[in-house]
Amino acid sequence: MTPLLGRRARQRWLHLIIGGALLMPYFLVGTVIVGLYRPDVNVFNSPVNQLIAFAYALPMAAVTALVPLARPLSVAVARALCGLPPDRPLADGPARTRQARVRSAAWFTLHVGLGGVISGMTLALVPFAVGVMGLSFFAGLREPLSMYLPEGLGRTWVLALAPFAGIAMLVALTGCAAAAGALLANRAPVLLGPTPDDRLAAAERRAAELAVRNRLARELHDSVGHALSAVTLQAGAARRVLDSDPEFVRAALTAIEETTRRTVGELDTVLGLLRRDGNGAGDGAPDQPSGPGLDALDGLLAHCGLPVAYVAGGDPDGVPGAVSREAYRIVQEGLSNALRHGGRGGPVRLRITVHAAGELEIVLASPLPERPAAVRPGGGRGLRGIAERAVLLGGRTEAGEHDGHWRLTALLPLHTPAQEQR
Incomplete structure (x- = not known):
């Protein structure tokens, strides 16, 4: 019954x-x-x-x-x-x-x-x-x-x-x-x-949420991860020569101070993105570029913990804000990888060129280590994040050994797909 x-x-x-x-x-x-x-x-x-x-x-x-x-x-x-x-x-x-x-x-x-x-x-x-x-x-x-x-x-x-x-x-x-x-x-x-339309809308919402999460993860990885790597290596080097080379220690502490101060500002920007994307409100347009761009590159190179030979071609100041910001992050992650895994055979070579064809080219080459670096658990996200940044702008990246160096190359169009549609 x-x-x-x-x-x-x-x-x-x-x-x-x-x-x-x-x-x-x-x-x-x-x-x-x-x-x-x-x-x-x-x-x-x-x-x-x-x-x-x-x-x-x-x-x-x-x-x-x-x-x-x-x-x-x-x-x-x-x-x-x-x-x-x-x-x-x-x-x-x-x-x-x-x-x-x-x-x-x-x-x-x-x-x-x-x-x-x-x-x-x-x-x-x-x-x-x-x-x-x-x-x-x-x-x-x-x-x-x-x-x-x-x-x-x-x-x-x-x-x-x-x-x-x-x-x-x-x-x-x-x-x-x-x-x-x-x-x-x-x-x-x-x-x-x-309905099928409801499922499509739900899939679009999930894709948008995943894109926001990936964007925030890239921001945190590039800014905070780079800063922690630089601070750790500089603090370790200063500890080893604390008694014998006070000037080096003083320079290392200055670099640590500048790096952490800059990273605090970048972290505040990322947290602002998190609040805006999480609550659907915030200052500025959702797609408005935020964070440092190529104009802040000198400060990054001066306190990255590595000697860098930098060459600029074209007019980097005329690069659009969104491309400039992503280019800065790509360089930052490339320097972070060189700091963690690179050798000591010479300075890191960085070349940024603005081509007349409407492309921004980034080439970063660092010496290879004498022996392979140990693989960190949970690592390996940096190159993937660089590739994601380039793809979002309609560009491409390559990374690998070249002429005894580890070379990272990124080509970014100066006009993003969204701008071309408009």
Whole structure:
């Protein structure tokens, strides 16, 4: 009896009765329409006219369910009373697209239509079945029906079978309610679930969130990671010559101070991006470049902890802000890699050239170590971050051994894809 009278079946029956209650205003309007062209007939005494009024009510219910807010209301009721399995998700939020509104209207129409039928059966069949079961036990119930009951042995059989007939009616009603509730539960994920447009919008939101996370991860990795690497190496070198070379120690401490001061400013910028992207508000446009650019390159090279031979070609000051900012980060990560893994065979060579063809070229070459550097757990994100920065601007990068050096090359277009579209 669990499928017919269990907790889930009772909840679905209640859901159907709610649908019948929601149908009543439309049904009453339908009776008014029937009464307009059949004024001589009492609609409530004619089953045929009631069916006609029911047929008028369903289209009216479908039209009113086309409003966007109909879907979240239907979803809330269906989740509470339909007993849906957890692996069948429903859509959240109003129906914004035409497809979603049509599906919501179809669900609402199915709900109130089945609900009206089951509610009518419940109201009519339950007292009738109880009356039939009582024919054998109460003479007062038999008197109004005496003219319809057979005489003699036939009446005896009718009265003997009446309780079983009443029970059969209730079982049939319960089965119809359970079947209608199961049908609603089966159709709910289809009609109230995410449409293809909803899934596409959700995928776009997830992609945007992932892009924000990756951007913040790159910012933190490049700024904080570079600063920690430089500070660690400079502090270690200063400790080794603390007693023998005070001037070097003083220079190392100055470099540490400048590096940490600059990194605090960059970290504040990254945290500002985090607050803006997390809360959807903040100062400036979402795509506005922030953080240091090529104009801050001299300070980076002076306190990076490595001797750098820098050559500039073209006009770096005319590089657009977004490209300048990403170029700075690429150089910063390249210097960080040279600081951690490079050899001591000479200075790092850096060349930044602005070509007339509209490209910014970055070439950074550092000496190879005498023996391979130990692989850090969780490392290896720097080159991937550099490649991601270049790809976002429509550029490309290359990294590998070349003429006894580890060389990093990046080509960045001066006009990003977004600017070209505008």
